[in-house]
Amino acid sequence: MKTRLREVPVEEAVGLALAHDLTQIIPGQFKGRLFRKGHVVTEEDIPKLLDIGKAHIYVLELGEGDLHEDDAALRLASALAGDGISFGEPSEGKVTLKAERRGLAVLDEAFVRSVNRIGDIVLATVRRDQVLQPGGAIAAVRAIPLIVPERKIAEAEALAADWRARHGSAPLAVRPLRSVRAGLLVTGGEVYSGRIKDKFGPAVRAKLEALGSTVAEQRFAPDDRQRIVTEIHYLLGRGYDMILVTGGMSVDPDDRTPGAIREAGADIVSYGTPMLPGSMLLVGYFGNVPILGLPGCVMHDPYTSFDVLLPRILAGDRITREEIAGMGYGGLLHG
Ligand SMILES: Nc1nc2c(c(=O)[nH]1)N[C@H]1C(S)=C(S)[C@@H](COP(=O)(O)OP(=O)(O)OC[C@H]3O[C@@H](n4cnc5c(N)ncnc54)[C@H](O)[C@@H]3O)O[C@H]1N2
Numbered sequence: 001m002k003t004r005l006r007e008v009p010v011e012e013a014v015g016l017a018l019a020h021d022l023t024q025i026i027p028g029q030f031k032g033r034l035f036r037k038g039h040v041v042t043e044e045d046i047p048k049l050l051d052i053g054k055a056h057i058y059v060l061e062l063g064e065g066d067l068h069e070d071d072a073a074l075r076l077a078s079a080l081a082g083d084g085i086s087f088g089e090p091s092e093g094k095v096t097l098k099a100e101r102r103g104l105a106v107l108d109e110a111f112v113r114s115v116n117r118i119g120d121i122v123l124a125t126v127r128r129d130q131v132l133q134p135g136g137a138i139a140a141v142r143a144i145p146l147i148v149p150e151r152k153i154a155e156a157e158a159l160a161a162d163w164r165a166r167h168g169s170a171p172l173a174v175r176p177l178r179s180v181r182a183g184l185l186v187t188g189g190e191v192y193s194g195r196i197k198d199k200f201g202p203a204v205r206a207k208l209e210a211l212g213s214t215v216a217e218q219r220f221a222p223d224d225r226q227r228i229v230t231e232i233h234y235l236l237g238r239g240y241d242m243i244l245v246t247g248g249m250s251v252d253p254d255d256r257t258p259g260a261i262r263e264a265g266a267d268i269v270s271y272g273t274p275m276l277p278g279s280m281l282l283v284g285y286f287g288n289v290p291i292l293g294l295p296g297c298v299m300h301d302p303y304t305s306f307d308v309l310l311p312r313i314l315a316g317d318r319i320t321r322e323e324i325a326g327m328g329y330g331g332l333l334h335g
């Protein structure tokens with residue numbers, strides 16, 4: 001049987017089932033489903049349908065080889081979703097894939113492009129390595145026409161199966177974040193002496209806690225290289241998973257932090273990150289323990305190079321020089 005789609009004037013539609021969800025949009029107030037697919041039209045529905053601009057409805061008999069938009073979207077979602085992702089019912093032809101846990105978005109730009117080349121179906125995603133909170137959307141899939149040739153979904157499923165065969169995992173997933181205990185060293189004579197109140201400590205603490213980690217201990221040092229080195233060694237000795245040193249990261253004579261981190265014996269991956277704010281950030285390692293030098297902007301700006309790199313470290317990635325070099329493209333968050 002071939003698919004049959006019949007247009008019926010709404011005045012004659014009482015008793016017929018809607019072939020798809022119907023959307024209402026009232027700017028500033030509402031956007032969503034007014035009628036659900038399968039809803040049987042009643043006399044009272046007629047003015048509501050006319051209000052949203054529907055003078056006709058479709059009556060659909062689906063033929064072989066064709067899929068309804070909702071089923072197409074559901075099949076696509078199942079083909080794509082991997083670890084840490086769940087999805088619910090389709091709504092208005094769309095299925096949203098959501099993170100089940102806090103983590104990083106795993107996806108590949110070329111793969112997303114290949115799915116979107118097929119046509120009639122769309123896959124929109126967040127960017128790779130974006131932080132997702134539980135329930136946050138990683139992707140949405142939608143059929144564009146009401147009726148989608150099944151072969152298009154089969155093509156997308158084949159791409160997903162090929163991806164799984166080559167990578168051993170689904171094309172979309174959420175990587176969990178480790179919960180680390182960080183040692184924090186706040187530098188700056190003006191803070192150490194009590195001239196001004198420490199604002200860096202609370203800011204860094206809040207950023208870690210938002211990702212499920214903690215500042216286990218906070219220390220203070222004046223702008224003295226040797227004192228900073230001593231405090232870094234103290235925090236290393238305490239066995240923390242990560243060392244964070246704040247302030248003194250730029251070019252003034254009192255900016256001792258980069259030199260102290262080097263002198264403490266860290267392998268410096270890079271000092272200088274091609275991202276603004278956060279260009280004066282330093283990344284290094286003591287063995288497997290990352291050490292980051294955090295410039296002043298991390299304290300007052302909610303999104304800096306630190307906020308890009310921290311989740312990567314928590315996901316277990318080792319940051320390389322090459323990766324830092326890659327941050328410049330799109331890295332001008334604000335000048
Ligand atoms: N001539 C240049 N000027 C600046 C450069 C540069 O390359 N050349 N870099 C700029 C960038 S980018 C940043 S970011 C800032 C800050 O860098 P620092 O990490 O050296 O920050 P500080 O000088 O230590 O402090 C700046 C500012 O913030 C206050 N502060 C620092 N720590 C705390 C704290 N724990 N609690 C409260 N307030 C704190 C400090 O008193 C200063 O007012 O440099 C740009 N300039």
Ligand code: MOO
Nearest residue numbers: 277278279280297
């Ligand atoms: O380390 Mo600074 O912005 O680049 O604000």
